Amino acid sequence: MSEEDRARLYSWLCEQTDEPLAEYLMSCLAPAPLLDLVTKDFLRSELEKYPTKDEVAARFAAFGDRMEAKFDQLAVQRDADRREFAAQREADRAELAVQREADRAEFAAQREADRAEVKNQCRWGLWCRS
Incomplete structure (x- = not known):
C-alpha cells in the first residue's frame, strides 16, 4: 500500500470513527514501502528461474531410475565377485x-x-629299545 493510499484510508477511518480508533487500525496494517512491492510480471520472471513441480518430479524419477540401474550393476558385480571368489577358493583347496x-x-619317507x-x-x- 502506498503512502497516498494509507493517507486516504486514515482520513476515511477518521470520518467513520474517532481518531484513536483510526490510529489503532492503521497500526495493525504493516507499512510496506512502495519500492518493496512486487509486480506480477517481476514475480513471474523470477519464478521462471526455478523448476516447476513436474520438472522436479521428473528429475527425481530420472534420479531414481539411475540409482536403480546402479544397484542392478552392483548386484551383477557382486554375483560375479562371488563366483570368482568361490572358484579361487576351490583352486586354493585343490592346491x-x-x-x-x-x-x-x-x-612318511x-x-x-x-x-x-x-x-x-x-x-x-x-x-x-629295551
Whole structure:
C-alpha cells in the first residue's frame, strides 16, 4: 500500500470513527514501502528461474531410475565377485590338498628313513629299545 493510499484510508477511518480508533487500525496494517512491492510480471520472471513441480518430479524419477540401474550393476558385480571368489577358493583347496599329500609323502619317507636308521643303530648296538 502506498503512502497516498494509507493517507486516504486514515482520513476515511477518521470520518467513520474517532481518531484513536483510526490510529489503532492503521497500526495493525504493516507499512510496506512502495519500492518493496512486487509486480506480477517481476514475480513471474523470477519464478521462471526455478523448476516447476513436474520438472522436479521428473528429475527425481530420472534420479531414481539411475540409482536403480546402479544397484542392478552392483548386484551383477557382486554375483560375479562371488563366483570368482568361490572358484579361487576351490583352486586354493585343490592346491592345498596337493601340498598336503606331498607333505604326507615326504613325512612318511622321512619316518621310514628314521625307522631304518634306528633299526640300523640297533643292529650295531648303538641304540635299542629295551
